[in-house]
Amino acid sequence: MKMKKFINEPENLTEELLEGLALANPEMLKIEDNHLVVNRKLETADRVTIVTMGGSGHEPCCSGFVGEGMIDISVIGDIFAAPGPQACAEALRRADRGKGVVYIVLNHAGDMLSGNMAMKMIRQDDIRVMKVVTQEDISSVPRSEADDRRGLVGCVPVYKMAGAAAAKGESLEKVAEVAQRVADNMATLAVALRGATHPVTGAKLASLADDEMEIGMGQHGEGGGGRTAVKTADETAQIMLDALIKDLEIQQGEKVLLLINGSGATTLMEQLIVYRKCCHYLREKNIEIVGNHVGELLTVQEQAGFQMCMVRMDDELLSYWNAPCRTPYFKM
Template identity: 70%
Template sequence: MKKFINDPSNLTKELLEGLALSNKDIIEYVDGELIVNKKLKDADRVTIVTLGGTGHEPALSGFVGEGMLDISVPGDIFAAPGPQPCIKAIKMADKGKGVLFVVLNHAGDMLTGNLTMKALKKEGIKVAKVVTQEDISNAPRENGDDRRGLVGCVPLYKIAGAAAASGKSLEEVAEIAQKFADNMATIAVATRGATHPTTGEPIAVLGEDDMEIGMGQHGEGGGGRMPLKTADETAQIMSDALIKDLSLVSGEKVLVVINGSGATTLMEQLIVFRKVHNYLAEKGIEVVANVVGEVLTVQEQAGFQMMFARMDDEMLGYWNAPCNTPYFKK
């Protein structure tokens, strides 16, 4: 492992300090626990909180700011935080209109999310929880509660943030966020696993000429190990799986995200996106919005996540609304 780090025990604190210092006009690092939107104090609307482990930069804390998240509760590398900082964050975020709490479907995140909701219910805090669980590789759609949360959380922050900024109620924001969550699907591919930066140990190992379609963002197996294929072949395999899962048909509109996992070049991601765009066009499916780049990484894992989301005029309007965060601006 070759990484420019200091004491591994200080990784989380130091990376969050760096994030806040490099974006002083947008966010602040509060009490060594939370990344907070600097304009939160003026928020007369529903606010949005999320939680999750660090090590996936720029996700999740890099999307705190106007029009997306209000507070991110980061845990240590690849580890969920406990419920106490989440309870603190939601109380801080509540400006009288309620709080949307977005949780990715991973065991630690879900345990913390459920304990947080239980504690807040006793205190009468108005909060609604939405779970993102769009990884099609580890469970069929009818068993959606077993699906992992991948990069789809980030566009959901954008949709929910815009709905909140438009003055929607908590119930309405939660309904819009859930509608988007129900209409998105993600699949990942890896050609090389990452190392854990605090231990130097690999979190996944693949053969020299292998790739795995379906690998999770913590090295979880996806069952799709095969010899390395070309960009076009890989893009078509993954696109077909997403089209099938979402039951997309000619005439529909989609958001496409090609999310680099950390060690896949932008050149490769753009080549993949080109194939996806043209392949969908052949099927009469229009790409009306897209993101190509590193959104949610897994240290230096090589590969990418591909996400499709069904879009309508309402969702496209929220997507195109202005926002200002360290790593996403419109």
């Protein structure tokens, strides 16, 4: 089935989108063999570096965050597919500037397989690598079984705060501790009105009736068990906030970072209306939003819906969140 998209030959999607990314941002990044998206300033980096990986088709994540203050190398696989372990191992070797590497991996089966194999492949190399896994989707299993939780848009605040700690010149152990602290103190819940399609095959990742939505759908159409009749923006926001607050056990007086991430086919108008309700509702509960982002960070082609991510913040994490960065799709 030929997709109704502005593409050329489907088998060239990944190469062409990466070429376009590099041409649009020549001062920030470059593309190297095996789909490595590399920070232009990596060669002169005298600090801990950050590597991540994931499938293409979720733009701007992950390669749109390569640059100053965030990611140094992003390893990209084909559409919705993890890159191979050889490319990941090459990226870890390429990234090391003598201070160590923090390797951030989203918890999906293919990513974890490649990530773990890459760690084994570099075992004999003189490189210090510390791996941090993001696994914050609360829809599938309870926090006590967090190893089975999927990684969603929460990878972005991990990139941002770990990248800021690295830019500050912190040690490998400290940068990894910051990344892990963010990972341990975040929770994400997604909602979808319509599933995406695979841009190469045209296959539907999920099907929902016109009067249905699903709270808890994963970014590849995985079910979350929360199918219900379509609700208003305010009703949806409150349901999701209650679930996130409960999972994190957020108390009155605490400070949080809140992200509303559009999944690809949800307008900024809708996202802002949802965020408006979040602000009012959290204020009523005496929970302070000290950082935010509303917009597309991790998409799933034309999936209609959004991901809501909450991170418990402290003063140190807030300083890292507010630190300057310059990447194609995230600047502060």
